[in-house]
Every structure is written in structure tokens, then in C-alpha cells.
Amino acid sequence: RKEVEQDPGPFNVPEGATVAFNCTYSNSASQSFFWYRQDCRKEPKLLMSVYSSGNEDGRFTAQLNRASQYISLLIRDSKLSDSATYLCVVKRDTGGFKTIFGAGTRLFVKA
């Protein structure tokens, strides 16, 4: 079983839709949580950090549930430019703060 699991999708949604991605992690010692975005044939870029209290950045809302070891990302009013792969990322201290990436969820937003 992978340490960070995501639904690979693809999610195909129309512009303006609301879409939610989920991610689960297996190691309870995980300390920090993030969503990264990766466009086709490009490098990953940080989208947002994820906090237990939940955090919002414009149309994006991230949530962490430590008890269930579950992270979510909600995108409201989807734009064509949101089409990308969304990577769930977990960081834990193994003596070196290992960063573990999920395999990603593919999103296609269509006009």
C-alpha cells in the first residue's frame, strides 16, 4: 500500500463546476501537508499548505482531518486553466524530513 493515496481520476468537469479531491495517508507521524499542482510536462508547484483548521485561497479550500488521516482540496468555479494534475504531499521527520508525493489526481475542465 502506498503511503499517500489519491484517486488518479481523471475528473472531467465543466467550467464553473465545483470539484473535490481526496487524499489519504498511512503514517500517523506525518507532520505537514500540502497540495501541489503539476501541468503537463512541467514541474510541480506549490498550490497551498493544508492546516487542521482548514484554509482557503481564493477558489481553493484545503482541509486536513488528522484523526482520519485524510486531506481534501475543493475547487470552486472551475476555470479552464485549472486543468492539471493535483498532487497530495505529506512531510514527516525521519531524521531528514522526508517528502512523500501522491501519484496525483488528473483534472480536465472543459468549456
Added chain:
Amino acid sequence: DTAVSQTPKYLVTQMGNDKSIKCEQNLGHDTMYWYKQDSKKFLKIMFSYNNKELIINETVPNRFSPKSPDKAHLNLHINSLELGDSAVYFCASSQRLVAYEQYFGPGTRLTVT
């Protein structure tokens, strides 16, 4: 200004060859990383260096050897290339080992024939 740069961008080579990929960051960061992204798009950390010191060395064949001549550079040398080494290799950096954000280079697409 490119924050994290890698060369070459594309590398096509034959099995058994030795090749190097170079990475440089101009962000003044202490920590640098190498990741491998395979054909299934799974991004996996290979090495992590903090202040030129190796911190993380994942289960990577000995044929892969990182070298950090200074904090701004982390190069990856690969000996005796195999077909399975074909992937995109990303270099990344972060301000500190415990910093939240990692900045990635554009990637080096390695194809072994």
C-alpha cells in the same frame, strides 16, 4: 531569472553509458533534492542534501551518485544506464530542511535506448 535550473533538458543515451545531470539554484536555499518521476507520473524522492551534506538517500541503486560541490549546486551522475532509468528527473530546493515549499527545476527527460 530562473530559480532552479537543470541541464540538459533532454538526454537520450544508450544502455551502459554514464551520464550526468546538473542542477543549480540561485535562491540561496540550504536544501536541495533529486526526484524521479516515472512513466506512471509517480514522483519519488531519491536524495536530499542540506548544506552540502547528504540527509536522505532512498533505496536508489549505487549507480546513482549525487554530488554537491556547494550549496547552490547538486549534480546527479548515473553509471551504467539501464532501460528502467528512463524517466523525468527533477531537482528541487527549499529554504531549509523543514521549510514548507520546495521549488522545482524544469526537469530532465532521460531516455535510455
